[in-house]
Amino acid sequence: MTLTPLGGGREIGANSYLLNLNGKSILIDAGRHPVKEGYDSLPELGKIDSLDTIIISHSHYDHISSLPYISSMWPDVPVLMAQENRGLALRILQNSVEVMKKKNEKDGEQPILYNHGEVNELKRRIYTMEYFQRYTIDDTVDVALYPAGHVMGAASIYLEYKNRRILYSGDISLSQQLTIPPAQLPLKVDTLISEGTYGSKENELLTRFSEIERLSKSVKRVLENNGRVLLPVFALGRGQETIYMLMSLMERGRIPTVPIYTNGMVASISNLYISNYERISDKDRKWFMQNFQKKVTVAPKNIERLLFSKEPALMVFSAGMLVEETLSYIFAKQMLQNANDGIYFMGYQSPESDGFKVLQAHKNGEKQITLGEETIDLNCKNIDIFNFSGHADYQELLELPRKLEAEKLIYVHGDEAALENLAAELQYEFEIEIPANLQTVEL
Ligand SMILES: [Zn+2]
Incomplete structure (x- = not known):
């Protein structure tokens, strides 16, 4: 069982992670790089040989904005997401089309990666999930979504395969925001794939x-x-x-x-x-x-x-x-x-x-x-x-793997220094990996 970042390894980029669970290929998130343009903004899609399922954690640009592009390449693959996220996802992707068109009109160079029709096609491929409910993919992998705090519709993605319990935190907030209640977590997991946006030393003292x-x-x-x-x-x-x-x-x-x-x-x-x-x-x-x-x-x-x-x-x-x-x-x-x-x-x-x-x-x-x-x-x-992110703050990032009693911790979605800092802090408690893009690690 392995994980390979196609974007978002040792960075916050075109966040997208390819999981291989004994032959089942699951793509978690399908973002675009927040700053890069055109084809450079996409995840490393050449790495995908086959695909069985796509699961989307939430509708921020860096987690969802390559979904219509990828889904057009793999039109038979179901796309799973929280029920609450569906309307947002479609609205935001339609807006992405408009932004690409505008840039294309302006300089004629920016490619339009997908059009309104391709976003509409998604409506047939999206299967919505209720939080906490267990679903089974091809009779082999159990999957459930947990509310991740962060933003409306956001989910942490829980996968269970042959008694190995894996949680992808997604962008997560463990504390109450003004408009969004905190994340709710499963009791225990074996492997935690955690974000680390606020993992650097300078964020230690900031509170929301x-x-x-x-x-x-x-x-x-x-x-x-x-x-x-x-x-x-x-x-x-x-x-x-x-x-x-x-x-x-x-x-x-x-x-x-x-x-x-x-x-x-x-x-x-x-x-x-x-x-x-x-x-x-x-x-x-x-x-x-x-x-x-x-x-x-x-x-x-x-x-x-x-x-x-x-x-x-x-x-x-x-x-x-x-x-x-x-x-x-x-x-x-x-x-x-x-x-x-x-x-x-x-x-x-x-x-x-x-x-x-x-x-x-x-x-x-x-x-x-x-x-x-x-x-x-x-x-x-x-x-x-000002530090008003909907992300776990430094203390919450340390708390998360401890709460879940994880054995193994894989850090993604953070600047390199931030992820290294978290790993140094927790090195005696967990087995930790920080894969770069296209680097495959065991789950
Ligand atoms: Zn986000």
């Missing part, structure tokens, strides 16, 4: 809730100084968490009441969250819905006026790492030139991303920054990053 305090002070200062604040987010998860947090800080008078703007994709997923998410109370749902309708405005198609406006406002825009041509990118380029405005990143920035570049330039006190092909003045002084 001390960050709300820090952010609210920063936001308040910028708004009271007549500035605008851009909060780049992932449309799924961070988008809803950020809007929830801002609305509740306003309600409690902790930050001034100003308009909150968001973009179509964040709004659309927030509406799916309000109507389909089952794991929150009716009271919370109602509060979120009423406040959302009252306080949040979708940015108009013609953005010129908003882009150059001087009115204090909060902009909750995707993409979270300032991917080129997204609304967060367009506004960042403008706001970086204004001394009064603020840009506060809401979570992890990949070292290759423009978000990371902005943070570095600010840290180094640079006066100019080049984004895309344009060099602009960097006058904005209010730039910072």
Whole structure:
């Protein structure tokens, strides 16, 4: 029984893992690299000789965005995912088609990896699963999904084959977020395949809730100084968490009441969250819905006026790492030139991303920054990053394998240093492997 990362080994990339359970080939997740473009953004698909099942943990770009491409290559292979994830997955993949088309129109070089028709084809191939329910693949492998916290629809994937119990954590959060309850775990496993996003030493002291305090002070200062604040987010998860947090800080008078703007994709997923998410109370749902309708405005198609406006406002825009041509990118380029405005990143920035570049330039006190092909003045002084990820924090990452009493621990989905740091911390308790892409390890 083996695991081979096709992406996401010693990195956060085109996360996709090929499991071989005595001849059964199971592909877990089908992401694209968050920063690479075109065919380079895909997992190493040449490694797949045969495929029996695809299982998707959740609908973030780096876990799902190559699914229509792979599924078109293997049209008879069933795709399993949580019931709650289905609508989100289809919505997000349709949006990916639009983003690829837009880039293709702009430079003519970017390939359109799949079209709306291929996303629609998925509807026939997706088999949805209820959390905690056991299913059997070809009478040999048992599979079950456990809620992973993290975002709506997210699952940890449990597999059992010949008495070997394996859990792929997926992106997981063991603690309560504002809009998402914590993960629920199986009792015990033999092998844990764990993410390690926040495994580095520098994350040891950060906790999710001390960050709300820090952010609210920063936001308040910028708004009271007549500035605008851009909060780049992932449309799924961070988008809803950020809007929830801002609305509740306003309600409690902790930050001034100003308009909150968001973009179509964040709004659309927030509406799916309000109507389909089952794991929150009716009271919370109602509060979120009423406040959302009252306080949040979708940015108009013609953005010129908003882009150059001087009115204090909060902009909750995707993409979270300032991917080129997204609304967060367009506004960042403008706001970086204004001394009064603020840009506060809401979570992890990949070292290759423009978000990371902005943070570095600010840290180094640079006066100019080049984004895309344009060099602009960097006058904005209010730039910072906050740890609002929906991922397990450092302590939770150490706790996870201990709770599950795993024997073997395989780390994926994290910067190399972060995964090495976790492995060093736990080396006397578990047998640990950190496979690189295309490196096969025993489960
Ligand atoms: Zn995720």
